[in-house]
Amino acid sequence: MGSSLSALNIIPNPMSLTVSGDMFVLSDLVDIYVRPATDEVTNIGRYLAGRLSPSAGFEISVLEAADIPPDENIHLILAEADPGLGEEGYILTITPQRVTLMAYRPAGLFRGCQTIRQLLPPSIERATAQPGSWTLPTLTIRDYPRFEWRGAMLDVARHFFSVDDVKRYIDLLAYYKMNRLHLHLTDDQGWRIMIDAWPNLAAHGGSTQVGGGPGGYYTQADYADIAAYAQSRYIMVIPEIDMPGHTHAALASYASLTCDGAAPPLYTGTEVGFSSLCVGKNETLAFVGDVVREIAALTPGPYIHIGGDEALSTEEAEYRQFIEQVQAVVEAQGKHMIGWEEIAKADLQPGSVVQHWRNGEPAKSAAQQGNRVIMSPAFRIYLDMKYDETTPLGLSWAGYIDVKTAYDWDPASQVEGMPESSILGIEAPLWSETLETISDIEYMAFPRLPGYAEIGWSPLSGKDWEAYKRRLAAHGARWDAMHVNFHRAASIAWEE
């Protein structure tokens, strides 16, 4: 590692890397050979070809590898003999003759493809043919993640974002080897997913957003499209239906869900904590049952997030009972419940996961009871916090989060007394009260998001802000090539 590694500017920092000082030339003779040529491995080959061909300006074919694989090519090999690499690890060997990417599982090949992209010049990320000499340094990398859960959350409720916006965010997460996208689908200001049994949730509850704009919602086909797109990038989508608070849009859509039987008008402000489902009511349990059943059917992954945060208008005993009821409904659908740390007040099943965001105590008590925890401490990792007092977007209730504050912490020493074995990983939430466009999302996520990706993936032993800062500086040119709107933080010496 050391200087040769930082010169390569890979984010997240690989586990181990040895550079040998020569190069492989990606010429118009290069193709991608896959072995075995299953649909899945072939698709990963096509994905890589699709990232390289347009800017390189020549066609890269994806072919089945012969017994004696030809030189002068890129080889993607699923080698089931090396389980030590885990689901997402890979070995990348580059010699002057060939590029060989090996993994135990397809996800590892996909993660390794991101390393290949980052080893090429930034202009490889442009969408049209570029002049360039496409060389890769000769090296060996053996790499796998520290934490299983390396996520981002996007709030599509306060402002609605299109399917294409979400796919773009997925692609940016994939570039940094992140593997979870948590979609905050419902809140006071909007309900963003069609529930067939309760169509007015989306039709009415999705018809506006913060500030009074038109809002929107995903059809079930849209949602399935997002989940499949994410899956093709080896990213799991976790749907969140926030309950029993943050439910004004649902209450405005169905009078029968309110305690007094009167549906309030829609809400387009930014207060929190004022709404609650009528938790004792049979209608409420029928609603929860239908919503969880339909969401579970749309969800390939094992988790459903049920929110549970800031239920300030729900009486405490009723809150606990409600969370336990919802947990039973989620488990009956064959899924596990995730909730914000407040759910630790309830009796949790062993498979339920607690997401820490503000106060370490509930997460610690959940960990002590054997539940796993996702670390999202607001003052370190909330992407909607401003960088400093001049940031035009975002909020500051958890403080300003500059690039160093975002990078320079360790999830395992965040909550006193919480063992690392309880930590599933980290997740960077992006709440959208002040964000209206994908360009706004990019501005808050970049340049902080790659730091979270590195905290989640890379060994703590290699962590060094000064070295990271130099690697990060080289990514500005990559974001320019991808047309990512990023914050040119003054603390980073951006390379052109």
Ligand code: ACM
């Ligand atoms: C939260 O920020 N209300 C989880």
